[in-house]
Amino acid sequence: MDVSHIINDLNDAQRQAVTLGDAHCLVLAGAGSGKTRVLVHRVAWLIQVEHVSPMSVLAVTFTNKAANEMRGRVEQLLQIPASGLWIGTFHGICHRILRLHAAEVGLNPDFQILDSDDQYRLIRRTIREMQLDEGEFPPRVVQGFINARKDDGARPDHIEASGNPLTLQMIEIYRNYQAACERSGLVDFAELMLRVVELLRDHPSRLANYQDRFAHVMIDEFQDTNTLQYALIRLLAGGRRTRLFVVGDDDQSIYGWRGARVENVQHFVGDFKPEVLRLEQNYRSTQTILEAANHVIGHNDDRMGKNLWTDGEQGEPVRVFAAYNEDEETEFIVSRVQDWLESGRKPSGVGILYRSNAQSRLFEQALLRADIPYRVYGGLRFFERAEVRDSLAYLRLVHNPLDDAAFERIVNVPARGIGERTVAGLRESARAQDQALWEATVRQLDSGALAGRARNALAVFVALIRELREYAEQSSLGAMVSRIVQRTELIQHYLAREPADRAEARQENLDELVRAAENFDQSMEDEQASLTPTASFLTQAALEAGEHQGEKWQDCVQLMTLHSAKGLEFPLVFMAGMEEGLFPHRKSVEEPGRLSEERRLAYVGMTRAMELLYLSYAESRRLHGQTLFGRPSRFVGELPPALVEDIRPQLNVSQARAPQGSGGSLPGLGSRVAHAKFGVGTVLAVEGQGDNARIQINFDDAGPKWLVAGYASLQPAC
DNA sequence: AATATGCTAGTTTTT
DNA sequence: CTAGCATATT
Numbered sequence: 001m002d003v004s005h006i007i008n009d010l011n012d013a014q015r016q017a018v019t020l021g022d023a024h025c026l027v028l029a030g031a032g033s034g035k036t037r038v039l040v041h042r043v044a045w046l047i048q049v050e051h052v053s054p055m056s057v058l059a060v061t062f063t064n065k066a067a068n069e070m071r072g073r074v075e076q077l078l079q080i081p082a083s084g085l086w087i088g089t090f091h092g093i094c095h096r097i098l099r100l101h102a103a104e105v106g107l108n109p110d111f112q113i114l115d116s117d118d119q120y121r122l123i124r125r126t127i128r129e130m131q132l133d134e135g136e137f138p139p140r141v142v143q144g145f146i147n148a149r150k151d152d153g154a155r156p157d158h159i160e161a162s163g164n165p166l167t168l169q170m171i172e173i174y175r176n177y178q179a180a181c182e183r184s185g186l187v188d189f190a191e192l193m194l195r196v197v198e199l200l201r202d203h204p205s206r207l208a209n210y211q212d213r214f215a216h217v218m219i220d221e222f223q224d225t226n227t228l229q230y231a232l233i234r235l236l237a238g239g240r241r242t243r244l245f246v247v248g249d250d251d252q253s254i255y256g257w258r259g260a261r262v263e264n265v266q267h268f269v270g271d272f273k274p275e276v277l278r279l280e281q282n283y284r285s286t287q288t289i290l291e292a293a294n295h296v297i298g299h300n301d302d303r304m305g306k307n308l309w310t311d312g313e314q315g316e317p318v319r320v321f322a323a324y325n326e327d328e329e330t331e332f333i334v335s336r337v338q339d340w341l342e343s344g345r346k347p348s349g350v351g352i353l354y355r356s357n358a359q360s361r362l363f364e365q366a367l368l369r370a371d372i373p374y375r376v377y378g379g380l381r382f383f384e385r386a387e388v389r390d391s392l393a394y395l396r397l398v399h400n401p402l403d404d405a406a407f408e409r410i411v412n413v414p415a416r417g418i419g420e421r422t423v424a425g426l427r428e429s430a431r432a433q434d435q436a437l438w439e440a441t442v443r444q445l446d447s448g449a450l451a452g453r454a455r456n457a458l459a460v461f462v463a464l465i466r467e468l469r470e471y472a473e474q475s476s477l478g479a480m481v482s483r484i485v486q487r488t489e490l491i492q493h494y495l496a497r498e499p500a501d502r503a504e505a506r507q508e509n510l511d512e513l514v515r516a517a518e519n520f521d522q523s524m525e526d527e528q529a530s531l532t533p534t535a536s537f538l539t540q541a542a543l544e545a546g547e548h549q550g551e552k553w554q555d556c557v558q559l560m561t562l563h564s565a566k567g568l569e570f571p572l573v574f575m576a577g578m579e580e581g582l583f584p585h586r587k588s589v590e591e592p593g594r595l596s597e598e599r600r601l602a603y604v605g606m607t608r609a610m611e612l613l614y615l616s617y618a619e620s621r622r623l624h625g626q627t628l629f630g631r632p633s634r635f636v637g638e639l640p641p642a643l644v645e646d647i648r649p650q651l652n653v654s655q656a657r658a659p660q661g662s663g664g665s666l667p668g669l670g671s672r673v674a675h676a677k678f679g680v681g682t683v684l685a686v687e688g689q690g691d692n693a694r695i696q697i698n699f700d701d702a703g704p705k706w707l708v709a710g711y712a713s714l715q716p717a718c
Numbered sequence: 719a720a721t722a723t724g725c726t727a728g729t730t731t732t733t
Numbered sequence: 734c735t736a737g738c739a740t741a742t743t
Contacts, residue, residue, distance in 0.1 A: 063732065091733045115733080134739095189733045224732095258731065356729050358735095378731085415719065497720090543733065563730045585729055601730080624728065625734040 006044050006077070010037075017277045018042045019049075020245075024237075024274035026222075026265070027247040030308045031293075031607035032284030032569065035247055036066075039218055040073040042245060043085070046216055047078065054084035056215040058236075061089055062224055064544045066567070070220070086214075090229055091189055092543055094196040098187070099529040101206065105199045108185035110400060110535065113542035117389065118405045119143060119188045125408065126177045129427070137169065146174045150190035151226045151259040153197060184404045184436065193228050200235045211239030222248030222268070226259040234271065244272060250304045251297050254563060254601050256593070265304060282308045282607075284569050286315025288643050289613050293606040295640045300596045308607070317645040318606075320636055321616040324649055324670075326577075329618045330362045332649070333574050334370050336614065337557060340572055347373055350557045351570035353605050355583040359576060360559050367557060377560035381546035387490055387506040388513050392541055394484045398468045399534050401438040404430075408437070414493030417457035425454075438465075464488070477533045478518030485510045562605045573609035575602075578617040579630035602635040615639075619670050629670055629684060629698075666695065666709055667716065674717035678702040 007015050014034055017027050018041045029035035043059060046052040061067045071087045086093060095113070102109040114122065123146065124139035149159055156175040161167040181187065187195070200207040217236055219225070225233070237244050246268060253262040269276065282290055290308045297303070323329035337350055352363055360376050367374045382388065390413055396406035412418040430440035441458055444450055450458065464487060472480050485491070491510065494503040517537060526536040558570065562583075577583055584598035606613060617632045667673050667683045674680045681699035695707050695714070707714075 089733065095733095113733090116731095192733080255731075257729085358728080412719095417719085419719075545733080561730065582729095587729065597730095622734080 003045070003049050006041050006048065010034075010041065011281055013277060013279050013281065014038050014041070017279070018045050020275060020277075022243065024244045024272040025246070026268060026274040026276045027245070027279060028276065028304055028306055029247050029249055029279040030282060030306050031249065031252060031604070032282045033279035033308070034283060035220075035249075035279065036070065036073065038279065039220060039245075039247055040070060040077060042218065043070075043074050043082075044077045047085075052215060054082065056213055057218070058086045058093070058214045058216065059088075059218040059220070060093055061087075061220040064089055064092070064546075066220055067092065089543075090232075091192050094192040094232075095539065095543065096525060096529075097196050097199070097210075098192060099526075099531065101199055101203075104203060104206070105195050107187065107195065108182070111185045111187045112396060112400065112403065112535065112538055113192070114181065114186040114188045114405060115384075115542045115545065116143075116189070117384065118186075118409070121408065122180060122186075122405050123173065123177050126173055126180060130173065130176060132169065132173070136166075137173065142170060142173050145170050146177060147188075147190050148259060149174065150188075150194050151228050153194060153228050153231055180404065184402050185400060186403065186405060190228070193232065197228055197231050197235065200232070207235060208239065210236060211242055215241050215243065217242055217244050219244070219246040219248075222246040223250050223253040223262050223265055224248075224255050224260045225264050226261060230261065230264045230267070237272065244268075244274065246274075249306070251300075251306060251600055252566065252604050254566065254597060254604060256597050278306055280306055280308055282310045283312075284610050285310065285607060286313055286611060288315045288317060289606060289609050292318045292613070292639050292643050293603050295643075296606065296635055296638045297599065297603040299638050300599050302596070316612055317643055318639060319612075319614045319645050319647055320578075320639070321614060321647045322632070322649070323616055323618045325620045326362060326618040326622065328649055329576060329616050330366045332616065333363070333576060333614070334366045334372070336574070337367075337372060337572075338370060341372065345571065346555055347557045348555045349571040350574075351565060351568065351572070351608055352557065352559050352574045352576060353562050353565050353608065354559075354576045355562055355585060355601075357561060359582075363559055363576075367559075373554065373556045374559055375554070375556040377558065377564045382509070382512070383541045383545040385506070385509050387494060388509055388541075390490055391481065391484055391488065391510060391513060392538065394465075394468065394488055395481065395534065396538060397438065397465060398472055398480075398484075399532075399538070402436040404437045410488075411437075411461060414489060416460055417453065418461060419454075422454040422458070425450075472534070476518075477520055477537055478514065480534070481517035482514045485514055562601050565608050566604050569608055569610055571609075571611045572614075573605070573612070574614045574616065575605045576616050577621075578615045578633040578636050579621065580633055581628070581630050582621075582623075583633050583635070599635065599638075602633075627684060629682065667714060672717045673697060673714040675699070675707070675712060675714055678705060680717045681705075 007018060010018060014037065017025065017038050027038060029038065039059065043057060046057060047054055059070060061070060067088050071082055074082045074085065074087070088096070098105070098107065102111060120139055120143055123143050124134070127134060127137050127139060127142065156171045156178070159167070159171050161171060181191070200210065214236055217233065219233060233244065236242055248265060250262050250265050253260060256262065268274065287310055290310055294307055321329070321332055323332055333352060340350060341347060354360065357378055364374065364376060390410055393406040393409040396403045397410065411423060426437055426440050426444065429444055430437050433440060433443070435443070441462060445455065445458055445462060468484060468487065471483055475483070491503070491507055494506045520533065520537050522533050522536045562575070583602070584595055588594040588598045615636055617630070617636065620627050620629050671683050672680060673683060675697070678699040679701050681697040684696040684698050695709055695712065697705055697707060699705060
């Protein structure tokens with residue numbers, strides 16, 4: 001058979017990985033080295049050359065986007081639909097396994113997925129129910145605690161509180177929250193994986209099934225795996241038959257703070273003795289950009305070691321712009337974008353990257369003013385919007401009367417006169433009878449135990465849900481969702497409360513939701529697992545919250561955090577806000593581990609750039625209402641000087657921006673001044689004009705002081 | 719139940 | 734500064 005299409009166009013290292021024989025394999029794939037290509041060609045090689053059945057290949061990614069891309073490219077290469085092949089996210093794969101064996105792990109076979117927002121609400125509910133103080137146990141913190149424990153594979157009984165009363169309480173909340181999930185037939189994201197790990201751990205015959213089935217397990221972005229995911233991989237590979245093919249880059253591990261364990265890369269080497277291959281040839285960036293990035297990441301220790309190279313062009317130097325303040329930084333970047341567009345290049349070739357989301361605002365405003373199209377990544381995705389989630393909560397309650405999380409969410413949305421007192425009564429009644437809220441409501445209505453107003457309001461609600469439930473029995477999913485949107489009158493609710501444009505956007509989202517339901521095509525696997533279309537739809541909404549908004553791409557300048565930029569590339573990249581405290585972030589500089597992660601983030605950012613890379617920082621920046629004077633990021637200092645071109649603002653420009661009084665000119669921010677009594681210091685802030693202006697100066701000896709310009713008689717100093 | 723006011727905290731994100 | 738939240742008010 002002709003296999004040239006699989007191995008042609010691969011470099012030696014790539015080909016070696018793709019055609020590797022009977023061994024586990026770790027591919028250390030640098031940025032832009034053709035990582036996905038190797039995975040895709042490896043799958044094709046296994047199927048077409050080694051004649052491995054597609055059924056026995058499992059490919060796991062972290063995001064739906066990556067999974068979809070891989071599936072698409074495999075199909076393109078094989079020229080056939082990749083049916084039988086399991087490609088999906090960790091959560092998607094675990095969900096699929098769990099649907100097949102729900103009963104075996106004691107799970108409601110009709111379980112639905114609880115996403116982060118509903119999980120938060122349920123945890124908050126649990127804390128309130130336990131009469132604990134939300135100040136002492138902030139739901140966000142408890143949510144983080146529970147998820148982190150689950151990601152480590154720990155059930156409440158496994159957690160060592162070592163007498164810490166706070167921890168003991170958290171464990172108790174975890175326990176109660178878990179019980180609530182089980183009563184309602186709900187499974188959160190971490191639970192999807194934890195249950196599967198427990199299934200495989202406790203049911204040896206099941207484990208053997210999967211070990212026999214999956215001869216090849218491929219893992220993408222291996223450096224991002226957490227404890228639980230690594231446990232899952234180890235279980236699957238415990239049989240004789242399974243070969244692991246993992247691809248990752250320890251230098252691009254930027255998710256340690258959410259449980260990812262870079263150490264897994266080293267553990268993997270110890271545990272499985274894999275062939276270790278390195279993909280170091282880069283097909284994305286200029287030599288200069290790569291050398292600069294290599295040099296910066298070289299300041300980390302404990303690396304697996306890797307050096308990117310290219311046989312492409314030397315390229316332009318890395319440009320470092322020292323702005324006077326954040327406004328000037330913004331203007332500079334926007335004017336460079338304008339130059340780029342004037343030279344005939346596309347907006348979508350520009351990536352403006354920053355450390356934290358709050359930084360996007362300045363760029364949005366400036367781009368808007370300059371009439372340059374842009375798109376900001378991050379923010380709410382389609383299935384996370386309140387109106388969409390409210391509608392889906394109706395669908396959930398109609399589908400599953402036991403879903404208390406859904407009940408709580410919409411019992412009084414839109415407001416129909418069911419207040420907190422009424423709901424509290426229902427909760428109590430439900431708890432006393434060990435029933436779901438819905439059951440308790442119906443029972444209370446039937447028993448006539450309720451007061452007039454609450455009774456009427458609840459009767460309206462119950463009638464609505466019953467009507468919808470009846471309708472659901474004889475109509476399609478699309479018709480059903482459309483009906484929900486009409487009958488719940490959510491639009492009217494938002495129209496009455498919000499400005500017209502906001503409500504209009506919600507209307508559009510609900511239209512879009514109806515369309516999505518109408519066009520929803522249940523996958524074969526879901527059908528085989530005897531899921532109703534409604535259950536499938538709800539699952540997809542939870543598991544692929546964002547896949548829906550892909551349409552409005554257009555040709556836009558791309559604004560995003562450094563984290564979101566991973567995996568992307570742009571001919572022109574700006575890394576803005578390169579200041580100590582901002583990047584590396586203040587909270588990350590203390591622990592060495594966190595600092596190296598910040599440096600990896602810098603490495604990720606730099607290696608996004610194909611042709612031109614700008615780093616910029618502001619010498620003064622308004623943050624949280626006050627002006628701060630940061631020093632340039634240490635990562636700027638770690639650039640090799642020979643590859644850097646420094647750009648300073650024109651002196652007259654920066655002077656023009658300094659606040660100036662009518663009479664004597666005031667010192668600029670950051671300038672050095674001398675005072676008769678306090679000595680020499682740096683100007684931190686200037687408020688007001690002329691002689692009345694108040695100036696804050698950080699004196700070298702005396703510390704920060706506020707002085708009035710007219711009386712202080714300051715002299716310029718150096 | 720809806721609106722007004724006051725307070726606090728302020729990375730990074732996917733599933 | 735400002736957004737989000739909790740409490741107070743009508």
